Amino acid sequence: MSGGVEWALHCCVVLTTSSEPVPAARLAALHDVSGSYLAKQLQALSRAGLVHSAQGKSGGYTLTRDPDSITVLDVVQAVNGAAPAFVCTEIRQRGPLATPAASCTAPCAIARAMAAAETAWRQTLAAITIADLARDVEANNGPQVMAGIGAWLAAQDA
Numbered sequence: 001m002s003g004g005v006e007w008a009l010h011c012c013v014v015l016t017t018s019s020e021p022v023p024a025a026r027l028a029a030l031h032d033v034s035g036s037y038l039a040k041q042l043q044a045l046s047r048a049g050l051v052h053s054a055q056g057k058s059g060g061y062t063l064t065r066d067p068d069s070i071t072v073l074d075v076v077q078a079v080n081g082a083a084p085a086f087v088c089t090e091i092r093q094r095g096p097l098a099t100p101a102a103s104c105t106a107p108c109a110i111a112r113a114m115a116a117a118e119t120a121w122r123q124t125l126a127a128i129t130i131a132d133l134a135r136d137v138e139a140n141n142g143p144q145v146m147a148g149i150g151a152w153l154a155a156q157d158a
Contacts, residue, residue: 004079007033008041009133012075015051016067016134017150021060026153041079048078067131073122075130085121086114 011027024042028035042061045051050070051061063070088111092099107115138146 001076001085002080004037004041004044005076007031007038008045008075008079009072009130011038011042011061012045012050012063012067012070012130013133013137014149014153015061015063016130017146018062018153020154021052021054021058021062022153023060026060030149030152044079045075048074050074050078063130067134068129070130071126072128072130072133073125076125084115084118086111086118088114 010031014027014030015022024039025035027042028038031038042051042053046053046061049064052064053059053061088107090101090104092108093101093104134146
């Protein structure tokens with residue numbers, strides 16, 4: 001999983017604190033990350049319809065939906081795509097003791113185990129929303145943290 005997923009998730013969580021568009025440069029400064037790399041993640045979120053990009057002097061990014069309706073899996077898929085993490089290459093059909101293709105009518109034990117793990121992983125991420133993450137931040141650090149982030153993002157001296 002790319003580092004862009006982490007950056008995109010953090011941006012989505014902090015965007016819950018603002019009703020006004022937040023410039024990409026402000027989000028990059030908040031997280032002390034590369035603005036150009038973060039812009040790519042924000043573009044991926046925009047293409048997926050998770051954030052809206054407004055142009056101009058007061059432009060920036062806002063969430064397109066209620067944070068309770070955006071899942072962690074939505075963000076992961078926006079940034080990394082929907083392809084599975086594991087792709088079976090049928091290695092059992094190679095080498096001097098290769099299993100004949102005709103005998104490989106079902107996925108092998110390794111492919112089944114990886115598919116089960118993928119399903120569990122995706123189900124877990126689909127059950128966690130951006131709102132859940134924001135509530136966890138508040139539960140761990142107090143409500144003043146999210147309010148402080150919102151105030152910092154809104155500050156005009158950026």
